[in-house]
Each structure stands twice: as C-alpha cells, then as structure tokens.
Amino acid sequence: MAIERIVLYYAFTPLPDPEAVRLWQRSLLERWGLRGRIIISKDGINGTVGGELSAVKKYVKATRELPAFKKMDIKWSEGSAADFPRISVKVRDEIVTFGAPGELEVDENGVVGGGTHLRPEELHELVEAKEQSGSKVHFFDGRNAFEAQIGKFKDAIVPDVDTTRDFVAELDSGKYDHLKDQPVVTYCTGGIRCEVLSALMVKRGFQEVYQMQGGIVRYGEKYGDAGLWEGSLYVFDKRMHTEFTEDAVTIGECVGCQGPTNKFENCSNPSCRNLRLFCEDCAQDEKLRTCPDCSMAAV
Numbered sequence: 001m002a003i004e005r006i007v008l009y010y011a012f013t014p015l016p017d018p019e020a021v022r023l024w025q026r027s028l029l030e031r032w033g034l035r036g037r038i039i040i041s042k043d044g045i046n047g048t049v050g051g052e053l054s055a056v057k058k059y060v061k062a063t064r065e066l067p068a069f070k071k072m073d074i075k076w077s078e079g080s081a082a083d084f085p086r087i088s089v090k091v092r093d094e095i096v097t098f099g100a101p102g103e104l105e106v107d108e109n110g111v112v113g114g115g116t117h118l119r120p121e122e123l124h125e126l127v128e129a130k131e132q133s134g135s136k137v138h139f140f141d142g143r144n145a146f147e148a149q150i151g152k153f154k155d156a157i158v159p160d161v162d163t164t165r166d167f168v169a170e171l172d173s174g175k176y177d178h179l180k181d182q183p184v185v186t187y188c189t190g191g192i193r194c195e196v197l198s199a200l201m202v203k204r205g206f207q208e209v210y211q212m213q214g215g216i217v218r219y220g221e222k223y224g225d226a227g228l229w230e231g232s233l234y235v236f237d238k239r240m241h242t243e244f245t246e247d248a249v250t251i252g253e254c255v256g257c258q259g260p261t262n263k264f265e266n267c268s269n270p271s272c273r274n275l276r277l278f279c280e281d282c283a284q285d286e287k288l289r290t291c292p293d294c295s296m297a298a299v
Contacts, residue, residue, distance in 0.1 A: 115198030151231030
C-alpha cells in the first residue's frame with residue numbers, strides 16, 4: 001500500500017495575479033491526483049493538501065519553484081487524500097477571514113508589524129525568563145473557541161469567538177486591555193491565524209506580542225505532550241482531531257455524561273453545522289445530539 005501524507009503551509013507575500021496562481025495550483029493537484037483546500041488572495045496562499053507521499057513531494061517542489069513561495073514553511077502530518085472530499089482552490093479577499101483586509105499590510109518578507117516569532121525552544125526560554133523576573137507569559141488562543149475544548153496551552157486565554165471574523169470585535173471590546181503592557185503569546189494550529197491576529201493586536205496597542213512560529217503543529221513536533229501543550233489538536237478535515245503522542249491527555253468533556261472525550265459530533269439535524277463533544281455511547285442518542293438551537297426551533 002502506498003504511503004500517504006498531508007502537508008500544511010502558508011505564505012504571506014504580494015501576489016499580483018491571484019487568479020493565475022489559482023489555475024496553476026489546481027492543475028498541480030489534478031496532475032498528481034491530490035486533494036485539499038487552498039485559498040489564495042493578493043496577500044498570499046494558505047493550503048492543506050493530501051495524497052500519495054511521492055506525489056505530495058512533487059507538488060511541494062513545484063509550488064516552491066515560484067520565487068514568492070521558495071522559502072515557504074511546510075508542515076507534514078499523518079493523513080491522506082481521502083481526508084478531503086474534493087479539490088477546492090479559491091481566490092478570496094483574505095487567506096484568513098478576519099474581516100479586516102484593509103488592516104493587513106504584506107511585503108515580500110511577510111506580514112508587516114506583527115508579533116515577534118518564537119521557535120518552540122525560544123517560547124520555553126521566554127516563559128522561564130519571565131517567571132524568574134516575577135512576571136507571567138499569557139497564552140492567547142487564536143483559534144475558534146470550540147477548538148480549545150479538546151486541547152490548548154496550559155492556562156491559556158480562550159477568546160469567546162465562534163469564527164475568525166469575531167476576533168476584531170473581541171479585541172475592540174476592551175476585555176483584554178489589561179494585557180496591553182504584558183507579554184502575550186498568540187498561538188493557532190499552523191501559525192497562519194496568528195500572523196494576522198498578532199498584527200491586529202499590535203495595532204491596538206498591545207506592547208509585547210509574540211507568536212508561535214509554525215503554530216501548535218511545530219510545537220508538538222518538538223515537545224510532543226511533554227511541554228506546555230495539553231490535549232488533542234482539532235483539524236479541519238475528516239480526522240477532526242490528532243494527537244502528538246500516546247501520552248496525550250483527554251481534556252474534552254461529553255455534553256451528555258461529562259465523561260472524557262475528544263470526539264466532536266455534528267448536530268443530528270443534517271442542515272445544522274454545530275459541533276459538540278460526545279462520548280461514543282452518548283453520540284448514539286439522536287435527541288441528545290440535537291443542539292440547543294435546533295431543539296428550541298422545534299418547539
């Protein structure tokens with residue numbers, strides 16, 4: 001059986017003709033029988049692609065032949081083309097939809113005015129240095145709030161956001177103004193959301209902003225479950241979640257019995273996309289799986 005893998009990547013760089021890049025990227029996926037989701041804008045590219053390992057390697061090599069993508073960081077993960085329903089390559093206003101395209105400034109070196117990038121080992125050095133000086137590093141989750149239900153950095157701040165679009169209003173609400181003179185480390189799955197989030201925070205007066213270079217994925221590759229991360233990592237494909245090692249703890253709780261679980265289930269209403277955590281037994285109860293919104297609508 002052929003070995004298959006998934007790659008995650010992004011690059012913030014000016015792209016004068018996003019539509020041409022879209023057509024080129026789609027042709028590469030079709031050529032090598034790959035599947036995945038790719039978003040392109042005038043500010044760069046964001047992709048997750050899966051398939052046979054040799055084909056994915058050819059795709060990565062071909063993509064890096066474009067000078068703007070030559071130094072693009074590639075993260076490898078377990079998975080396959082079957083984890084994606086189809087090929088999806090789209091051009092949008094933003095490669096991460098914060099709803100603030102006018103705020104983002106990008107040049108050939110990436111996002112302008114964002115947080116200081118930290119490699120995993122540098123993150124540990126920062127935490128230790130701040131503790132020795134009597135201060136604290138605040139971890140700030142840059143993902144949708146539900147993702148943190150199954151995994152997050154210990155004692156992290158999890159903003160009350162359902163989608164990435166909610167972050168601008170959340171930052172402008174004043175909830176986090178007490179952090180503006182304190183060290184804040186933003187983190188997300190692969191690092192891309194924090195590129196934008198950290199820049200938005202700097203623009204709003206946060207004075208000491210950092211971001212996890214390569215995101216949770218790169219941190220997990222370095223430290224597994226022996227560091228500051230706890231739980232599972234939510235992923236946006238059929239796998240739904242992944243763990244770094246067999247030692248991963250289960251921090252999620254079933255909404256039915258409150259037992260430990262890391263498995264999200266869709267609402268029993270086929271037209272509803274609400275995800276909630278269920279153990280294997282409670283997931284069999286369709287009435288229980290009906291989310292509160294749909295239950296109220298049925299009354």
